[in-house]
Amino acid sequence: MLSKEDTVIGFIGTGVMGKSMAMHFLQAGFSVIAYNRTKEKANELFEKGASWASTPKEVAQQSNVIITMVGFPKDVEEVYFGEQGIIEHAKRGSYVIDMTTSNPTLAKKIYDVAKKKGIYALDAPVSGGDIGAKEARLSIMVGGDVEAFQKIEPLFQILGTNTVYQGNAGAGQHTKMCNQIAIASNMIGVCEAIVYAEKAGLDPEKVLESISSGAAGSWSLSNLAPRMLAGNFEPGFYIKHFIKDMNIALQEAEAMGMDTPGLALAKNMYDRLAQSGEENSGTQALYKYWKD
Structure with missing residues (x-):
């Protein structure tokens, strides 16, 4: 277990979920160094005692546990392998934990390169959305070496209520794909049920x-x-x-020779919403598919 006195947590990506996650570490008494492309989005963390780093390189140089929670696999690639990236500048013996939902293949690449440099890497995507992040009730799915997981598990417990070690590098990301596949079809059903209730003249809240x-x-x-x-x-x-996420899941399923008709339908519906200007809305905006 890592002690608070000897642990400096670097947190890269303080968006909708990342800010709440970093805040939990501050509230637990850990030193936190934060980096975000838009510094103002991390102001609340700085007010609570977090330090600012101007690049991922600075985060890596000053921390021994580095957590990333960014948007897309290309962002993960950049913060880990770019000129100012984590892998090049992290200290030997440090831990790097990508909690972004990303590509399992990329998770394995991070693990392999990190291991050669004496760095421990875990892929640990989460589920629970903004509510789960704020209330520290995330579900965390972890891939990597079990010994590294056991060292970091107490930190995961600060963020969530359900942390499960899934296996070797990439296993956390594959598990998150299972999660997203289940949600994709479920969201269609949720929206259809609500619209059906409304069209039937029912009170949807009572339904x-x-x-x-x-x-x-x-x-x-x-x-x-x-x-x-x-x-x-x-x-x-x-x-x-x-x-x-659905694109990643579709690509991985195709590589395994698996047909995913429910996932493909959901992806098509969300693509149409994004094309109509809803890409920055929450996933619950699928409801508008029937309303517009």
Whole structure:
């Protein structure tokens, strides 16, 4: 276990979820160094005692646990392997943890290159959205060496309530693909149910009260359907990022020779929403597919 006195956490990516995650480490008494492309988005962290780094390189040089929570695989590639990247500048014996939902192949590449430099790498994507991040109730799926996982697990427990070691490098990302595949078709069902209730002349809030605790219950039904009804389409998770995840899952499934018709349908529907200007809305904006 890493002690608070000897641990400096570098956090790269303080967006919708990352800011809350970094805040939990501050509240737990850890030293935190933050980097974000838009510095102002991390102001709340600085007010609570976090330090600022102007590049991923500076984060790597000053930290011994480096966590990344960025947007797309290309962003992960840049912060790890770019000129100012983590791998080139991280200290031997440090831990690098990518919590972005990214490509399993890229997770393996980070692991392999890091290992040659004496750096421990874990891929640890999360599920739970903005609510899970704020309330430290994330589900965390981890790939990499089990010994590294055991060292870092107490830090994961600060962020979530369900941390599961899934296996070798890339296993965390593959598990997150399972998560996204399950959500993709489920979101279609949630939206169709709400629109059906409205067209049938029912009170959709009362319908939710009945079906959310029965066999149809799901996280999306309980947490995102009320946002739909309130007209709240602010992102707990961006549509553009969900499309990115579905693209990764489709590519990985194709490589395994697997057909994913539910995932393909959801991807097509979200693509149409993004093309209509909804890419920066939350995933619950799929409701608008039937309303526009």
